Amino acid sequence: MIVLCDEVTCAVCGHTGPLPSIGHWEAEGPWGLDNRPPEPMLSHLALLVQACPDCGYCAGDVGMAEDGVADIVRGETYQTLRHRSDIPEDCLHFLLQGHIAKAQGNAMDAAWAHIHAAWLFESHGDDARSCEHRLVAADLMKSEMLGNLDGFKEPGAVWLLRCDLLRRAGCLEEARGMAMVGLANGPSKELETDLRYELTLIDDGDRTFRDFWDPRGRPESAMTFHPSAPDLTHAATVFDNIGR
Numbered sequence: 001m002i003v004l005c006d007e008v009t010c011a012v013c014g015h016t017g018p019l020p021s022i023g024h025w026e027a028e029g030p031w032g033l034d035n036r037p038p039e040p041m042l043s044h045l046a047l048l049v050q051a052c053p054d055c056g057y058c059a060g061d062v063g064m065a066e067d068g069v070a071d072i073v074r075g076e077t078y079q080t081l082r083h084r085s086d087i088p089e090d091c092l093h094f095l096l097q098g099h100i101a102k103a104q105g106n107a108m109d110a111a112w113a114h115i116h117a118a119w120l121f122e123s124h125g126d127d128a129r130s131c132e133h134r135l136v137a138a139d140l141m142k143s144e145m146l147g148n149l150d151g152f153k154e155p156g157a158v159w160l161l162r163c164d165l166l167r168r169a170g171c172l173e174e175a176r177g178m179a180m181v182g183l184a185n186g187p188s189k190e191l192e193t194d195l196r197y198e199l200t201l202i203d204d205g206d207r208t209f210r211d212f213w214d215p216r217g218r219p220e221s222a223m224t225f226h227p228s229a230p231d232l233t234h235a236a237t238v239f240d241n242i243g244r
């Protein structure tokens with residue numbers, strides 16, 4: 001992992017100061033079925049979001065902002081959320097990023113922000129909020145999928161992700177439905193294996209974290225292993241940010 005600390009000028013308020021960013025990511029081991037990265041990337045997730053100390057703008061790069069973002073950041077809803085003292089700062093930054101994405105109409109980007117927040121809530125031992133934000137992400141994905149059924153390159157990948165979010169949040173029957181839809185959509189052999197594995201976990205009432213080695217088996221070599229599953233068009237910007 002290489003962490004940088006460059007001078008950044010906020011695209012919303014003009015504040016200039018040093019902010020950390022990731023120069024090089026490293027991840028060793030299997031990724032979660034919900035695409036949660038392994039260590040050491042997992043412990044550095046908070047660095048995916050920069051936060052302006054002045055106006056509170058949260059983004060992968062606060063030096064850039066699309067049209068309309070400044071008004072969202074200055075808005076009462078954003079500033080109220082920004083000042084929530086009951087939410088850990090690293091989680092809050094993803095929630096703020098998600099708020100902007102949703103307000104801009106980017107449901108899948110918003111979903112990824114909530115998924116990242118869920119992983120961090122889990123790392124803080126807050127299972128309830130972790131579940132809550134998995135469900136927020138699942139709902140955002142539902143709205144996105146309804147309008148963009150052909151927007152995902154690999155059949156089954158988005159259903160697997162949504163299935164795993166729902167299973168881990170305890171919505172087992174809805175998760176089962178997602179797995180069945182995924183299987184009916186002609187997934188690759190690997191994704192079919194993953195979706196059938198999800199069904200066995202759902203049958204067992206198993207809400208625990210599982211990675212891609214669980215259904216597919218541990219590879220004989222290559223400590224760095226990442227399946228092709230997160231081939232999700234709408235997640236492209238998020239994945240670019242974390243260096244895939």
Ligand SMILES: [Zn+2]
Pocket residue numbers: 010011012013014015052053054055056057
């Ligand atoms: Zn600012």
